[in-house]
Amino acid sequence: MSLYETRRKNNAIATGLAWLATAFGLFWLALILGALVYEGARGLSPAVFSQMTPPPGSQGGLSNAIAGSLLMSAIGVAIGTPLGMLAGTYLAEYGRHTKLAMIVRFINDILLSAPSIVIGLFVYEILVHPMGHFSAISGAVALSLLVVPVVLRTTEDMLLLVPGSMREAAAALGAPRALVIGKIAYRAAKAGLITGILLAVARVSGETAPLLFTALNNQFWSANLNAPMASLPVVIFQFALSPYKDWQQLAWTGALLITVAVLSLSIVARTLGAGRRKSR
């Protein structure tokens, strides 16, 4: 076989494998989403949203878990967003080239992918253990620790996209740094900053591990932040591992709800972010 033919053949094999790899990956991911929609949609009914998690063998829904997830995510984002945004602002504006900014950037990137279960253990050690009981507020704090790295990262990235000439123009008008940031940089990067927050919500709303031993679970409706609270992921975890058919069905339905919520949040975030990139 000539060298030319061998090279052609090797190329055909390699590109064929790349096609195959893509087909393989998309096949499994489609299979998972297909099973999720098929199994989850069967259990969808108004009762899912209006009734509380049932004891085994009786009818019920997921209303308390949905409310708990919404509440804890909201508090988590409310705590984590300002912290992440301020720190991101420091990294992009005041301390762009300082040593502190470099270290924080590095540490933040690590926190971004750190195991979420460890964050759960951390919050258990600093909140649950001293308080003596599981509580919704410690669950929210655990989630906020996952929000911070996401918001910090996107805030910094988005502020860096704002052209320096805009800052210089504002400074030339005599605006001090804080005003340049607040009135120029934040406004120019608004869509991007909202993207970051939405991504953080998406990340947090599916997290199970940090809630397992902070907020624990609660079979009943509770708005008490000082008491255990149900959340969708933890209920899914508990119900899926149970031997009861109706609990398992609720777990599938809950999984579908979470996936739809997370996917639509990331699509909205992506559209906002895409608009930003185009206008650059």
Place this chain on the structure above:
Amino acid sequence: MTVVEPDRRERNGAMEVTDFALAQKITPAVIVDRPRALGRIALIDRIFHHLTRTAAIIVLIILGGVIVSLFRGALPAIKTFGFGFFTSQAWNPVNDNFGALPAMYGTIVTSIIAMLIAVPVGLGVATFLTELCPHPLRRPIGVAIELLAGIPSIIYGIWGLFVFAPFVQVHVQPALIAGFAGVPVLSNLFAGPPYGIGVLTASFILAIMVLPFIASISRDVFETVPTVLKEAATGIGCTTWEMMRHVVLPYSRVGVVGGVMLALGRALGETMAVTFVIGNAHKVSPSLLAPGTTISATIANEFTEAVGDIYTSALIELGLILFLITFMVLAMARYMLMRLERTSA
């Protein structure tokens, strides 16, 4: 609003000059006193500067706090078991005897198998997306893969438990056991009854979970390769494969390795995708079909039910070990990605 003289002089014509002192809605009395107004603005600036700096420092404190508090929580177990914790296979809550070996073994083995599957496939997907994919499909498939990277891991877990594990138990594992029965080493790897759940199943689900992650990072890294280099390779007659092999991969090597390590960090710490299907058996078993456990699965399953200080403390020490392992892997990954950014900038 009363505006003082000097400002009015600047306001002739259509151009309106923004006075930042005015924009602050500071009362006219203060505007007359310009030094004081400026002083106030400078103060606001200083406060904002310190506020953002404090927030940045708090991020550092969080990381320090995680390490310190986990160490404090793990101290009773560290004192009790010492270095033997790493080599002991015991896991006996009744007489408070614990060892980390099975969990550490499970964590590392599942992650390695997952990476063995996910890295080649992920690189294949990235190659496809940057070089082979027809243009109209490029964006949709790329976006789909990025979206899938964001799906909560509990979804993979529940699918693994209800759909994948039963399928594997009936159709795959018996074939593996029978197929490798006579082969010297492999027969030990694929031995024992087909449970469906176990180390191999967990590894595979982990692989599917990190696959979108590896694919989208490698695609981003491949895209940093300058088009000129690729055109030059094609220009001297390279095939697509030769261009990938001799131009794209060498150029983006650091970034690809960084991305793979990042994915490894995810895989090591992943909890929910694994906990459902690993089987939670505290023993080191030579067979990949046997149930095992990982650090995160052990913590997720047992922490709320742990009674006694030593039991809790042993679980926290497991968490500390996990954190330190992933910290090192992630730090290495970030260092490599940073190096790539510096060279491509």
